[in-house]
Amino acid sequence: MATIPADGVRSTLAKKKGGFFRRPEDAPVDLREETLRLEAEGEWIVQRVAEPYVELPTKYGGKKKVPLEHTWHHKSCGQCGHIPGYSTSIFWLHRALELDYSDPKDQTSCTAWNYYASATSNAAAQAGVAMRNFAAAYESGYYPVIHCGTSFGHYKEVREEMVHHKELRDQVRAIMKRLGKPLVMPEEIVHYSEWVYAVRGLIAERRVYDVSNISVTVHPACHYYKLVDEDAIYDPEIYGGQRTAIVSGVAQALGAQVKDYSTWFDCCGFGFRHILVQRDFTRSFATLRKMEVMRDEANPDVTLTHDTGCVTTLDKSQFAAQGHDHKVSIPVMSEAQFAALAMGAHPYKVCQLHWHSTDYRPLLTKMGIDWEKAWAEFEEEIESLRRGEKEYLTWDDVDAAVPARSVALAKRGYTPSRFDGQS
Amino acid sequence: MAKYFDSSPSKIKYDDVPYEKKEELFQQVKSDIRFDDYLYGCYECGICVAACPSARFYDFSPRRIAQALAREDVELVFQQMNEDVWDCSQCFSCLRCPRGNNPGGLITIMREVSINNGLRTAKEALEGYSRIIYKIMSTGTQVSPDMLQPEAFPDWGPEVKQVSDNLDLWRRALPPETMHTTTTSWEVDEKTIVELYLIWSMTGVMDLIRNVDKNLHMILTDVMEERLEEAGYEAN
Numbered sequence: 001m002a003t004i005p006a007d008g009v010r011s012t013l014a015k016k017k018g019g020f021f022r023r024p025e026d027a028p029v030d031l032r033e034e035t036l037r038l039e040a041e042g043e044w045i046v047q048r049v050a051e052p053y054v055e056l057p058t059k060y061g062g063k064k065k066v067p068l069e070h071t072w073h074h075k076s077c078g079q080c081g082h083i084p085g086y087s088t089s090i091f092w093l094h095r096a097l098e099l100d101y102s103d104p105k106d107q108t109s110c111t112a113w114n115y116y117a118s119a120t121s122n123a124a125a126q127a128g129v130a131m132r133n134f135a136a137a138y139e140s141g142y143y144p145v146i147h148c149g150t151s152f153g154h155y156k157e158v159r160e161e162m163v164h165h166k167e168l169r170d171q172v173r174a175i176m177k178r179l180g181k182p183l184v185m186p187e188e189i190v191h192y193s194e195w196v197y198a199v200r201g202l203i204a205e206r207r208v209y210d211v212s213n214i215s216v217t218v219h220p221a222c223h224y225y226k227l228v229d230e231d232a233i234y235d236p237e238i239y240g241g242q243r244t245a246i247v248s249g250v251a252q253a254l255g256a257q258v259k260d261y262s263t264w265f266d267c268c269g270f271g272f273r274h275i276l277v278q279r280d281f282t283r284s285f286a287t288l289r290k291m292e293v294m295r296d297e298a299n300p301d302v303t304l305t306h307d308t309g310c311v312t313t314l315d316k317s318q319f320a321a322q323g324h325d326h327k328v329s330i331p332v333m334s335e336a337q338f339a340a341l342a343m344g345a346h347p348y349k350v351c352q353l354h355w356h357s358t359d360y361r362p363l364l365t366k367m368g369i370d371w372e373k374a375w376a377e378f379e380e381e382i383e384s385l386r387r388g389e390k391e392y393l394t395w396d397d398v399d400a401a402v403p404a405r406s407v408a409l410a411k412r413g414y415t416p417s418r419f420d421g422q423s
Numbered sequence: 424m425a426k427y428f429d430s431s432p433s434k435i436k437y438d439d440v441p442y443e444k445k446e447e448l449f450q451q452v453k454s455d456i457r458f459d460d461y462l463y464g465c466y467e468c469g470i471c472v473a474a475c476p477s478a479r480f481y482d483f484s485p486r487r488i489a490q491a492l493a494r495e496d497v498e499l500v501f502q503q504m505n506e507d508v509w510d511c512s513q514c515f516s517c518l519r520c521p522r523g524n525n526p527g528g529l530i531t532i533m534r535e536v537s538i539n540n541g542l543r544t545a546k547e548a549l550e551g552y553s554r555i556i557y558k559i560m561s562t563g564t565q566v567s568p569d570m571l572q573p574e575a576f577p578d579w580g581p582e583v584k585q586v587s588d589n590l591d592l593w594r595r596a597l598p599p600e601t602m603h604t605t606t607t608s609w610e611v612d613e614k615t616i617v618e619l620y621l622i623w624s625m626t627g628v629m630d631l632i633r634n635v636d637k638n639l640h641m642i643l644t645d646v647m648e649e650r651l652e653e654a655g656y657e658a659n
Binding site: 075078079084091107109114119136223276317349397 | 455456457460474476477479480481509512513514515516518519531534535537538545548549550551552555556559560563564565566567568570571576578579580582583585586589592593594595596597598599600601602603607608609610611612614615616618619621622623625626627628631632635
């Protein structure tokens with residue numbers, strides 16, 4: 001059931017003087033075209049998005065190719081470090097949908113969290129880090145998909161700078177030469193949430209819990225859609241194309257109730273430097289401008305977002321606020337974790353919710369998930385590790401929970417032009 | 424040297440410098456390759472301020488940043504490099520600018536110039552941050568699981584202590600094998616770390632670190648030179 005009034009938005013806008021519809025002719029320079037032009041001029045190699053891919057609509061009416069499998073996963077510092085169920089859920093979704101991926105060790109951080117926090121770097125170093133990672137993906141034969149919203153936004157900035165400044169390209173080319181790597185720019189810079197959006201139909205089809213009674217608020221991540229904005233996914237069917245469709249479209253496909261709130265455009269308060277050394281700002285902003293507004297205007301069961309810093313900030317900030325008599329307690333997680341839960345992923349072995357701060361148990365109960373039983377199962381695994389019966393929890397331990405039903409794309413009649421993520 | 428004091432107690436005190444130095448700093452900002460892509464003028468509409476999270480909690484305005492740079496107001500730019508730029512959240516909500524300005528990007532450049540020139544206010548803004556810079560530059564990942572210590576994050580709730588107490592077991596209970604680490608976010612292979620060190624070395628980032636924190640520079644240099652030499656490279 002659609003819970004976002006796209007028709008209402010469209011009809012309201014149509015009545016406005018001049019309308020507010022974006023026109024393709026107003027779009028900025030097409031960086032993908034420029035990237036291909038520079039390849040033709042011998043400046044670099046362009047890694048093409050190979051089939052199978054899905055074409056998704058972008059802000060000014062363009063199309064963006066999002067690869068469905070054979071993807072090289074550019075992991076996120078904060079996700080892997082402090083909210084590991086985020087990354088694990090992304091991988092689990094690939095496994096559950098039987099879509100091939102690579103989890104590489106020859107990947108570094110984009111280093112942009114540090115750059116936006118401390119400025120202890122420069123344009124050439126940042127571009128060097130980005131292009132080293134892109135070269136590593138290219139050499140593996142897999143296509144880069146980026147987990148962190150800040151990495152995604154920053155890499156789009158790097159692409160823009162590399163396209164426009166030959167002196168920067170020359171400097172980075174020299175670095176790559178010393179590393180023994182080719183200078184490679186991907187045809188598209190792809191965020192994992194675009195992949196989740198692309199396969200939302202497959203996810204919804206494999207949902208094992210009814211989430212129609214779950215109300216959701218969505219925090220769109222700033223660095224996803226504000227940095228190099230023309231590259232973000234905007235779907236006319238969601239918010240009338242007036243906001244990015246990412247996350248909302250997934251929650252809607254799952255059948256959850258997506259509720260609106262007035263401060264949706266505000267950032268989370270992460271601040272990059274502030275979250276680490278000036279958290280009074282972060283806590284205050286996250287509580288006063290986001291979580292309390294969501295509570296008062298939408299009273300959601302859960303807040304979904306699609307970036308590292310946003311999950312961290314919105315989740316962790318609520319504890320201290322409670323100490324100051326701000327009675328707010330809304331669980332926060334990524335849409336990947338929510339989708340995995342709805343598909344039957346284990347809340348602790350896969351979604352790793354014990355790393356989160358705000359109480360998520362009422363949400364699980366409302367979804368019909370027996371969290372007490374699940375925690376007992378997880379503790380059993382921990383005891384097994386403690387006793388030395390096994391060294392690690394492995395994919396074999398959690399894949400068994402996935403219903404053994406093939407969703408191979410060929411069997412679904414996939415073609416790039418008509419597969420829209422809905423089965 | 425004269426000290427400037429703002430009426431707001433939250434403002435950082437900073438040292439005055441001759442006008443020629445301020446002009447030099449401004450020219451460094453202006454000569455950055457990104458400057459012309461980030462500043463086109465200002466309608467003074469205030470949309471950037473309305474969208475700015477820092478403007479709600481600090482005496483801070485992205486509009487004033489864009490205006491000062493557009494007017495080439497060298498004195499005000501110097502003041503902003505000392506007083507304002509570290510308040511920015513770097514969320515880039517200000518990219519809503521109808522003129523196409525990027526005040527957040529301009530601030531990134533101003534911060535970089537502040538660091539490059541070792542301004543005292545930049546060093547003060549980064550106090551307590553050195554271990555993060557060390558982590559990202561030496562390991563290739565920014566935050567590690569073992570940073571989750573209750574004394575460092577008392578405001579994040581009792582779950583932080585649980586994570587800390589069970590860290591090794593809980594990391595081993597992650598299905599992706601790349602994430603069985605406690606000192607880095609994921610496992611980065613040796614060759615990749617060396618390649619990262621070469622990037623820092625070839626782009627002048629180590630010189631930049633020296634300007635802002637000599638001790639950190641010394642420690643990082645030791646770590647990097649040893650591994651670069653083991654891999655058959657010279658640091659420079």
